[in-house]
Amino acid sequence: MNGIKNNVLIDLNGNGYTNGKCTNGTIYHQDDDIYTYDTLNQIAKFFLDRTKVRPKIGIICGSGLGAIAEMLEDVDKFPYSSIPNFPVSTVEGHAGQMLFGYLDNVPVMCMQGRFHYYEGYPLAKCSMPIRVMKLVGVTHLIATNAAGGLNPSYKVGDIVIVKDHINIMGFAGNNPLQGPNDTRFGPRFPPMNKAYDRKLIEYAMEIAEEMGMKDEVHEGVYTCLGGPNYETVAELKMLKILGVDAVGMSTVHEVITARHCDITAFAFSIITNKCVTEYESMEEANHDEVVDVGKRRQSILSVLVCKMVTKINDAAL
Numbered sequence: 001m002n003g004i005k006n007n008v009l010i011d012l013n014g015n016g017y018t019n020g021k022c023t024n025g026t027i028y029h030q031d032d033d034i035y036t037y038d039t040l041n042q043i044a045k046f047f048l049d050r051t052k053v054r055p056k057i058g059i060i061c062g063s064g065l066g067a068i069a070e071m072l073e074d075v076d077k078f079p080y081s082s083i084p085n086f087p088v089s090t091v092e093g094h095a096g097q098m099l100f101g102y103l104d105n106v107p108v109m110c111m112q113g114r115f116h117y118y119e120g121y122p123l124a125k126c127s128m129p130i131r132v133m134k135l136v137g138v139t140h141l142i143a144t145n146a147a148g149g150l151n152p153s154y155k156v157g158d159i160v161i162v163k164d165h166i167n168i169m170g171f172a173g174n175n176p177l178q179g180p181n182d183t184r185f186g187p188r189f190p191p192m193n194k195a196y197d198r199k200l201i202e203y204a205m206e207i208a209e210e211m212g213m214k215d216e217v218h219e220g221v222y223t224c225l226g227g228p229n230y231e232t233v234a235e236l237k238m239l240k241i242l243g244v245d246a247v248g249m250s251t252v253h254e255v256i257t258a259r260h261c262d263i264t265a266f267a268f269s270i271i272t273n274k275c276v277t278e279y280e281s282m283e284e285a286n287h288d289e290v291v292d293v294g295k296r297r298q299s300i301l302s303v304l305v306c307k308m309v310t311k312i313n314d315a316a317l
């Protein structure tokens with residue numbers, strides 16, 4: 001059970017949160033949404049004091065893709081509700097915990113569940129864990145997500161290696177870097193023309209070839225809309241004209257935050273549904289199907305992530 005009940009945010013464990021307090025009496029959240037350098041450092045220290053793992057790679061599991069986290073060995077798990085000043089996951093398919101452990105002997109930290117704008121969190125709060133990753137020592141981000149396939153050549157279950165994004169929410173003036181800039185993280189005006197690291201995209205394509213999956217793996221442009229509703233036919237027609245291949249509700253603000261603090265970014269989408277671009281179509285997107293397709297493909301995606309982690313570790317770290 002999760003969601004909002006009597007104006008109280010309920011997490012996946014049934015804990016309620018209101019005005020910075022958990023219903024068990026503990027204060028977990030600051031009352032505002034501003035994450036200062038000091039607050040983020042305290043969260044990073046919370047982890048470093050409680051785990052021996054020293055990750056250089058951070059992973060975010062998308063909807064239905066939590067199994068990626070289950071491959072970690074020698075794991076230390078931190079439910080989001082136990083982390084000071086951390087938001088909680090309220091969406092089905094997002095377990096809501098941070099894991100520290102090893103993937104093929106490479107130390108990683110992994111978000112089993114992310115935060116979305118439609119949950120009521122401002123974008124800076126959604127992507128705040130990226131800055132925590134930075135302060136923990138992470139240099140490379142692997143973000144995964146579930147997305148609708150707008151490119152007509154994509155099939156349900158295909159993987160899209162994100163080569164670029166369109167920050168549609170940014171067009172409307174909503175950006176995770178909005179507000180005072182702390183130069184300890186990065187510059188006021190960061191470039192974004194090399195947001196997705198070309199070398200990591202090439203590694204992923206090589207891995208897809210080794211795994212005999214070349215036909216199911218594409219390079220494409222992703223966009224994030226605020227959600228929670230899926231798109232209208234007219235919206236999708238517009239996004240197609242703009243050059244979007246895959247449509248989701250996450251990742252863009254995480255990658256912008258990562259690049260701002262000089263974390264190398266890589267992201268891929270699993271196509272969980274085909275975007276409906278004809279009024280006559282009887283199909284409708286729904287979250288159960290999104291999570292189901294994610295779950296069906298998560299074992300193969302876990303192998304892909306594992307191989308990426310090894311390759312990044314061998315080549316870059």
Ligand SMILES: O=P(O)(O)O[C@@H]1C[C@H](O)[C@@H](CO)O1
Nearest residue numbers: 062063145146249250287290
């Ligand atoms: O967290 P991701 O981006 O994988 O989740 C997608 C976007 C929405 O949260 C949800 C819609 O079904 O899936």
Ligand SMILES: Nc1nc2[nH]cnc2c(=O)[nH]1
Nearest residue numbers: 146147148247248249290
């Ligand atoms: N915005 C959006 N997000 C998704 N996540 C999974 N499928 C979709 C989709 O069709 N649209």
